[in-house]
Every structure is written in structure tokens, then in C-alpha cells.
Amino acid sequence: MRKAVVAEEESEIFRECDLDDKFRKPRSESKERILENFRTKCSSRKHCWGLIKSRLPIVDWLPRYSLKRDAFGDVTAGLTVGVVHIPQGLAYAQLASLPPVVGLYVSSFPVLMYPIFGTSKHISMGTFAIVSVIVSSVLTQHVPSDYCGPYTSSTTFSPISRAHFSTGYTTMSIPANTTTADTDCLQKYDNRMIEVCSALSLCVGLVQIFVELIRNISDTNIATLIVSILCVTFLMIGKTINERYKAKLRIPIPWELFLVAISTSLSYLLELHAKYDVDAVGIVPSAIALSAPNGGDVVALFFDSIPVAIASFAIAISLCRMYAIKHSYNIDSNQEFLALGMCNILGSFFSCYPCGPALSRSSINDGVGVKSQLGSYLSSIVVAVVLLWMGPLFEALPQAALAAIIIVNIRHVTMYWKKVPHLWRISRLDAVTWIVACFAVISSSVSVGLVTGVGFSILTVLIRMRRAPGISLRKVLAGGVYRNTKKYHTLSNKDLLIYQFTGPLFFGNKDRFNDSLIGHLGYDPVKLNLRREAEDDIDSPSEQIRETSSIEEQNLNTSDLSQNRVDIPMITKRNTALLPTPYRVVILDMVRCSFTDSDGARTLTGVCVALQGLGLAVMIVSCTDHVKSSLKASWENVDDVIFVSLESAIKYSNLETLRT
Structure with missing residues (x-):
């Protein structure tokens, strides 16, 4: 069992995998419990009678009927x-x-x-x-x-x-x-x-x-x-x-x-x-x-x-x-x-x-x-x-x-049209849905209008999901409140970027997620990492040896702080000096991402790998179980970067900064 990261003052859980190792119930027990409950319901007369009453409610309320x-x-x-x-x-x-x-x-x-x-x-x-x-x-x-x-x-x-x-x-x-x-x-x-x-x-x-x-x-x-x-x-x-x-x-x-x-x-x-x-x-x-x-x-x-x-x-x-x-x-x-x-x-x-x-x-x-x-x-x-x-x-x-x-x-x-201005103030997409249904009924029939209206409503949901924006968060108060930097006066922290995507990540909006993150970073990490790798390939062997020895010396100096810790790529001056922006830590807050598909998971993991290749510390926080399982299927080492919460990721990054 992987142990939790041990800080100097107290023992605290940072990563999601450590939390799962300590507190998550074994899946085998859950499956056995489900099968046991199923066998109990099938063999119990009480549960069979409950099933009959749920499908024939008259069997339930008629015996309790009181004439008086x-x-x-x-x-x-x-x-x-x-x-x-x-x-x-x-x-x-x-x-x-x-x-x-x-x-x-x-x-x-x-x-x-x-x-x-x-x-x-x-x-x-x-x-x-x-x-x-x-x-x-x-x-x-x-x-x-x-x-x-x-x-x-x-x-x-x-x-x-x-x-x-x-x-x-x-x-x-x-x-x-x-x-x-x-x-x-x-x-x-x-x-x-x-x-x-x-x-x-x-x-x-x-x-x-x-x-x-x-x-x-x-x-x-x-x-x-x-x-x-x-x-x-x-x-x-x-x-x-x-x-x-x-x-x-x-x-x-x-x-x-x-x-x-x-x-x-x-x-x-x-x-x-x-x-x-x-x-x-x-x-x-x-x-x-x-x-x-x-x-x-x-x-x-x-x-x-x-x-x-x-x-x-x-x-x-x-x-x-x-x-x-x-x-x-x-x-x-x-x-x-x-x-x-x-x-x-x-x-x-x-x-x-x-x-x-x-x-x-x-x-x-x-x-x-x-x-x-x-x-x-x-x-x-x-x-x-x-x-x-x-x-x-x-x-x-x-x-x-x-x-x-x-x-x-x-x-x-017939007076429903009076609600359209109020509907417009609440949601313009709902008002547009009303107009679309209007033309569908006028041009065809009520049945076609109803189906068109429902279909357009579903389409608006997909549009909202596809146009989910990405925002940058910073601390507003000392108590740990984080808000959008475009709408609030926040405390300055130039080394840290907290990026939150406000919707599910799937094939329809993966490009929007990528473009939005690039806009907040100021550069494309995937392209920049590829260019760096191409430059490293043409470096002389002597330079590579000197760089390797310097990195090993830094690892030796910090190895005594945490022996059981799985290292996030080290933040070095050499790696980040030539970046267009001064960010050294990138936290991806996925608390509002309800699900992701294979394309979305590959996009997210590709960005994380590229940022790590540039020498930045990457952390993913507040993932749902579905998002975690999708990321694990796409990236073998994703457990090392998934953290329990935003506060734990920030605290961990501060400890890493002190160690380096």
C-alpha cells in the first residue's frame, strides 16, 4: 500500500490514490453485497410481495381503505x-x-x-x-x-x-x-x-x-x-x-x-x-x-x-x-x-x-x-x-x-406568448426554442412542432456543454475562497495557474478546452514541448551529461525530505526560464467536469504530459470517479498527479517549492 506524503509537521493525505488506499471500500465487497441483496430479495417473501405492490398499487392501498x-x-x-x-x-x-x-x-x-x-x-x-x-x-x-x-x-x-x-x-x-x-x-x-x-x-x-x-x-x-x-x-x-x-x-x-x-x-x-x-x-x-x-x-x-x-x-x-x-x-x-x-x-x-x-x-x-x-x-x-x-x-x-x-x-x-420576454431574461436559448417551435408548428403541424421543439431543446443542452468556458482562479480571501480572475479582485500569485473547466470534457469541446488552456498559459504546451525535444536531440553529449549530473545532484539534495514520495517532475530554472509565462505550477480543477470520453481523456492527459515535459508541476484536482477511471485508462501514471482537493494541491505545491 502506498503511504501518504509525510510533511514535517504532520501526516496529511494529498493524492487521490492515497485516499483510495486508506478509505475506499474494496470493489469485491460491493459486488458481493449486491449479489447477496439480489438473492435475498428473490428468496424473501416480503420482498416479492413488495415488488408486487410496487407494480400493482391497488394491492397496497385497497386493503387499507376505510369506508368511514x-x-x-x-x-x-x-x-x-x-x-x-x-x-x-x-x-x-x-x-x-x-x-x-x-x-x-x-x-x-x-x-x-x-x-x-x-x-x-x-x-x-x-x-x-x-x-x-x-x-x-x-x-x-x-x-x-x-x-x-x-x-x-x-x-x-x-x-x-x-x-x-x-x-x-x-x-x-x-x-x-x-x-x-x-x-x-x-x-x-x-x-x-x-x-x-x-x-x-x-x-x-x-x-x-x-x-x-x-x-x-x-x-x-x-x-x-x-x-x-x-x-x-x-x-x-x-x-x-x-x-x-x-x-x-x-x-x-x-x-x-x-x-x-x-x-x-x-x-x-x-x-x-x-x-x-x-x-x-x-x-x-x-x-x-x-x-x-x-x-x-x-x-x-x-x-x-x-x-x-x-x-x-x-x-x-x-x-x-x-x-x-x-x-x-x-x-x-x-x-x-x-x-x-x-x-x-x-x-x-x-x-x-x-x-x-x-x-x-x-x-x-x-x-x-x-x-x-x-x-x-x-x-x-x-x-x-x-x-x-x-x-x-x-x-x-x-x-x-x-x-x-x-x-x-x-x-x-393562447396567452403563453406573454411569457416570452420573461423567458428571454432568464434564458435566451429557451426563448429561441420557443421561436423555433413556433415556426415548426406554423410551417407543418403540432406533432412536428412538438418533436422539433424537444429536439431543439436537447440541441441547446449540447451547445451549452460544447461552449463550456475555462476560467482562471485565484484566491480572493485568506480563508481559501477562489474566484474567477476576470470578475473578482484576487491575490497575486504569478507562479501558480489554477485552471477550471466548467463543463464535461468530450469530443465536442476538447478543442475548446485546449484553446482555452492555451489562452490562459500564453503558449501551446504540446507544440512547445515538441520543439524543446527537437532542440535537445541536436545538443552535444557533453551538455547532456552536465545537465543530467546537475539534475541528479538536485535529486540527492532533496531525497532526504520524503523517501516514500512519488516525484513530480522537478521545477528547475533551466526548464522554465525560456517559457513565455512565469507559471511553474499548473492545477487543473475538474470539479465541474461531470464526465469525459476517450477523446477528452486523451486531450487532458496529453496536455499534462506536455506540461511535465516543459518542467512544470501539473496537478489534477476534484475528479469524479468516472473522470478518474477514464484518465487511468489513458495514462498509466495519472495517480501521481490526481489530488484530493484544490487546497491539498496548493499546499503540496508550496511544500515542493520549499524543497526545491
Whole structure:
């Protein structure tokens, strides 16, 4: 075992290898412990039961369910959310370019799977505006233009089933290889892109609406226009009341349900469809349309289902975490992905389009006081009752009322452009991402815009990593605080250069690392070392002998200070006299370098070898385990220059200076 460097006053560890020799746990023990834990979990009934509960959360919470404690909140929330499902399902189905009855299917059947696999008590699965917009753009590419007819059969719904099954498969394929960190990273970029794309899609839709309005203004149906204005005004007043008296209202007033009831009644009594040609929902089938997914089309729809899956993922995880933090319970991100996938797969057999959680319904669950996932079953039962026995009551419902529900409920999304100046002040790259997503949506579609926005966000991360700057550090205070010399007044130390690279070192930024270090040194150590070696090759043998003997004398004079020390190349006047800068010690601070690849490791070790060849003392400090392993694979003697911390490297260099 290599001993630590012994100073004159006290014994202290400087190098990382000395720290590893003394305190690092043997790797064999870690592997054996992992295998032992695996064998214990596989053979223990307790751990197997825990695995079952983690994949089927209903097995965990249902035995602990208390009728006295939880039933009232679940029943109230289930009935209330079920009532809200009805107008939203009818409206959002038309937003997805589908018959209104499909929205009732989505609000009923996929919801049955979430309590079995889901871990959140508060989110409400069903129809969702943003997913409906994306589904609409996907279906227009695969479904005939006369798709949404007044009569619907299971054969007609088969494209939805195939798209829905593909979305469910996409949802389930992610958790197997997804960690919590990956989920966080995915969610961070997807939430912004979903809001941007949905806002822009609505804005683009408004532009197209205005163009068509001007083109066909002479064909305007005055009765439909009046119904639309009245419905929007009614809902705006109701939403304003809910927002103003939010603190006093235990649950939001379901104005959408009142609008559906009032508009349907007036449309039936006044015969708006027959007398004034106001479009109504029409025949609502009371039967359930069953359809089996066609596996042959899953591949064709797989890539189109990815934006739908991304949107559902991001919104679901955001809502789950929000309510989990508020009510102090835990959720499993991967399990939520699995639950969403199972909901979608079940819905594919009942002619549904992809489902997702809605903030409005989830907030009702929270306001009413839902206690468990059982409320989702009750809301599904309410929608199923309406679907099976009350469907004919909605035949006179004006489609203008459903359009008003859509416009009012997603009006806040169209205001996202107001956040762009604030986004610009926080991060200009994020603001540029918004603009890129804008042009992608305008020029193509919502799905392409979402994928483009997410891809550009990942590209900005790579750009930030590639443009990571290198800075020079010096001491600001006597207490060991080091800061950037360009931003702080620092204490002078002309013999020491502390260089810190502020990002990972890989093939994309290795040249930037090299150029930045050259800029701080004032010369290229690799080229200068090669030139020195070429000059030494043409020196006379007598000069080489004199230089060798002088170096040996210096080594003999300093050998008594530390017998067990592995020598760093000696700092001699002959080696450093002709250098463009007076630095005699170079410390490379890698505390902010999270990883390095083979190219980055070769670049770093090449610079270190070149600096040592010029007679400078080189030290690398604060390396992560990944960086250390990469450097060891690239340079055999790297253990001699890797130090525990910046302070230990500086203290060691001071001792070396005293010895020389």
C-alpha cells in the first residue's frame, strides 16, 4: 500500500490514490453485497410481495381503505368529476376531429385501469385538450375527410384503436429503461414544448379561422353566431365567478354542465336545427363500439404516436408531483408511465383515442377531498350510465356550445406568448426554442412542432456543454475562497495557474478546452514541448551529461525530505526560464467536469504530459470517479498527479517549492 506524503509537521493525505488506499471500500465487497441483496430479495417473501405492490398499487392501498374515513370524499369527488367528464368529453372529441360519443368512451373505459396501476390519488384520466389537438393532426393523415359522420361503427373506429394501441405500447416501452433522473430531464423540456405547441396550434388555428371567416363571411349562419356568442359569454362570466370566489367555493361550479343542459333544452324547444340550421350533435349511439387493434398498422402509426405519448407523459408527471407534494405522499414516475400505457391499451379495444390527465378535473378532485383512486371508478360509472342510457338526450346539443367549452377552457394557453420576454431574461436559448417551435408548428403541424421543439431543446443542452468556458482562479480571501480572475479582485500569485473547466470534457469541446488552456498559459504546451525535444536531440553529449549530473545532484539534495514520495517532475530554472509565462505550477480543477470520453481523456492527459515535459508541476484536482477511471485508462501514471482537493494541491505545491 502506498503511504501518504509525510510533511514535517504532520501526516496529511494529498493524492487521490492515497485516499483510495486508506478509505475506499474494496470493489469485491460491493459486488458481493449486491449479489447477496439480489438473492435475498428473490428468496424473501416480503420482498416479492413488495415488488408486487410496487407494480400493482391497488394491492397496497385497497386493503387499507376505510369506508368511514374515505368513502364520503371519494363518492363526492367521483360524482362531481363524472358530471364534468360529460361536457368535456363531448367537446374534446370534436377537437380531435372525432364524433362526440368518442369523448364519452375515453372518459369511461381507460379510466378503469388507472386505479390498478396508478400511484396518484388526485389526477383524473380522460379527455385532454392538448392530446386532442395532436390526435386531430395525426388522424387527418390516416383517416378519410368524411370520417366524422353522424353514424359510427366499430369498423370506422378501427384507426383510432390502432393509433391508441400504438400510443399505449409507446407509453409502456419507456419505463423499462427510464430512471428518475431521465424522467426529470424529459419532463423539464417537454412541459415547455407542450405548452408552446398547444398555444401556437391554437394561434395558427385562429389565423386559419380568420382567413376562412373573411372568405366565407357572406355564408355566416346568424343563429349559430348568436348561439356561440351567448355560450362564450355565459362561460366567461361563470369562470370569472369561480376565479374571484375561489377561496370561498369548496368545489368549482360546473358551468360547462349547466351550459350543456341549458343549450340542449333551448335547442330542443326552439327547434334550432330544423328551423335555423344550427348544427347539433345528432344521433349518439347508446351501444359500445368494440374494435380489436390491427397489429399490421401499429408500425405505421408508431412514430405518429410518440408526440401523443410525450404530451401525456409530461402532463401526467407534472400533475402527479404537484398533488403528491401538496398532500405529502409518494408517487413512482415509472409506474405512472406504466399506468398511462395500460389505460391506453385498454381504451384501444373500446374505440377510444389516447387519454391523459386534465388539470381542471384534477383540481376538482383536490377541492372536493378525494381520498384514494377509487373516485376514478365512480366517475367512470357516471359516464357509462350517460353513455348507455342517456345518450339520446344530447342529440339536440348545439355544436357551437361544445366549441365554446373548448375555447374558454384553453384560453389561458393562447396567452403563453406573454411569457416570452420573461423567458428571454432568464434564458435566451429557451426563448429561441420557443421561436423555433413556433415556426415548426406554423410551417407543418403540432406533432412536428412538438418533436422539433424537444429536439431543439436537447440541441441547446449540447451547445451549452460544447461552449463550456475555462476560467482562471485565484484566491480572493485568506480563508481559501477562489474566484474567477476576470470578475473578482484576487491575490497575486504569478507562479501558480489554477485552471477550471466548467463543463464535461468530450469530443465536442476538447478543442475548446485546449484553446482555452492555451489562452490562459500564453503558449501551446504540446507544440512547445515538441520543439524543446527537437532542440535537445541536436545538443552535444557533453551538455547532456552536465545537465543530467546537475539534475541528479538536485535529486540527492532533496531525497532526504520524503523517501516514500512519488516525484513530480522537478521545477528547475533551466526548464522554465525560456517559457513565455512565469507559471511553474499548473492545477487543473475538474470539479465541474461531470464526465469525459476517450477523446477528452486523451486531450487532458496529453496536455499534462506536455506540461511535465516543459518542467512544470501539473496537478489534477476534484475528479469524479468516472473522470478518474477514464484518465487511468489513458495514462498509466495519472495517480501521481490526481489530488484530493484544490487546497491539498496548493499546499503540496508550496511544500515542493520549499524543497526545491
